[in-house]
Amino acid sequence: MPKKAVVFMRYGPYRSLNLTVEHRTFRLQGMLNVLQRAGHRVILQKIKDWDALELIVNGEVVFQCKISSLEFGGDGKLDPLCEQAKLAVLHAY
Template sequence: MPKRAVVHLRYGPYSSVGLSVEHRTFRLEGLQAVLMGDGHKVVLEKIGDWDVVELMVNGEVVFRCNIKDLEFGGDGKLDPLCEEARLAVLKAY
């Protein structure tokens, strides 16, 4: 895969600690950091599917998970899902 791919990080709304359902990016910070650390450009896109995170490269979904499974904040280095997502982007081509 080329080093500077454009990765579309699509995310849906979710409810946190009984609060209303909204699009929030706090759980995406580590994932963004890991992908940008590899030199990729990350484009955030809101979608309507609840609790979903998808990574798209060249119009193809290469990774999908529940947004609540990602660690809150941080740099993503210790989150196994961030590493799984990073490898999925590397294997996208």
């Protein structure tokens, strides 16, 4: 895969601190930072799937996880899911 890929980050609503269910990007910041630092262009897309995060490269889902599994805030360097996602994008076809 080229080092500079277009990555569609599809994310669903989730509950934060037992408040209302909404589409939020707070937990996505680390993943966004890691992918953008690696040279990828990230496009955010809202979906209806509850607590879902998908990374799509060339029409193929290359990584999936629950949004609630990501670390809140930060730059993503210490979040193992961000590293897994970066490698999945790198090895996408």
